[in-house]
Amino acid sequence: MTRRLVASVIALAGVSVLVVRTRAQDMPRQPGAVYDFDKKGETPAPAPKRDLTGVWEPATGPSGGVQATGAGQMPSDGKPEHELPYTPLGRETFMAHKPTFGVTQVPSALTNDPMPGCNPQGFPRVVLHNFRTSRIIQTPENVVILYEFNKKWRTIWTDGRQLPKDPTEPTWGPPDPPESRWWGYSVGKWVDDYTFVAESNGFDDRTWLDNAGRPHSDALHVIEQYHRLDRDHLEMTITIDDPKMYTKPWVAVKLRLRLQAPSFDIREMECAPIETEEYNKEFADPAAGVGAK
């Protein structure tokens, strides 16, 4: 009888501890986009090993990854410390670009930004312009990132393949014809249990790096590092390496991300030409002094 009582008390205590431990993180959630943010005094659980899976949001909030005036670490604001290490070609190309943001901004009617009209902004601009809620999926062969911004996705191969040798005529293998891509070619690996590093090349050079018109060439090489700080936090660092445009690599983005609940439903943010046309007709064109209105 006493043994049974003791066993019951121990079991009950165990269940209670389990309930208390899981209540905060694993309570059933209403479906939808309910953001989780850091709470004062909260200590996150340790990081799981070699795991990036989940829905991630900038830790400072939904607008924390919006970089309207250019790459978050190096905005185009005229400050000397944000001057990029341009090569002569890099500077010339930057000055030929006419962005709608940054120190070289022009009115929208005069821009030559390749993105408006729902054209692909590609990688890395998707991250250097507007890093929004994103889901990371891991399979044995790859890491897939689903971006909220314009509802795009990328595959980072982890099956041991190498980047294309010639970034200007990229191909995964001899049967494939050279094909540069808006989103490049990406491979990645774990450098330790909590740090995943990806590299990309083979880009289509019609895209810009960011909203401020920073250029890249077909020699662009992007290094991404995802460092899992603890269960709830991931630090994303994006480095730009393009010897034709810049004299040395530079860090464009360093962003702390917060894990969201598994029930988090990423909102739709689709660039629909039919809606863009309406927006331009009713608002953007007359605002820029073009059109009948």
Added chain:
Amino acid sequence: MKIRQVNRAAWAFALLILAVPVLAHHGNAAFDSDKRVTLKGTVTEWFWANPHCFLQFDAKDDSGNVVHWVAEGSNPPDMINHGWTKGALKVGDQITVTVIPVKNGKPIGRIAAVVLPNGQKLDGGFGAPGPPAAR
């Protein structure tokens, strides 16, 4: 000589035509960022879409003439984070709108604030949406 001039004119015309379809949304250059105009008006359209939502409304000017205004907000995900919904406004709603007007003097602007018919005041969806508790 004349042919050259015609050529130049043709190029200038072609460039002008090419410039129109690539008009960008976003950008601050068109707006008189330090100015605010507050208007009482009637909603004629609430367009909920990417790249940005926009509001069309009629408001009387100082002389009593009805002026048709267009004012943009942010994109739908940001608008939701700032308290907006697709059904927040309907045609005929009486509202008070504060806009950041464009520099060219047209009745066009960016939403700084809207007071809805129920008295709720919302901003244009730009920037940080405030502390989590407020959402």
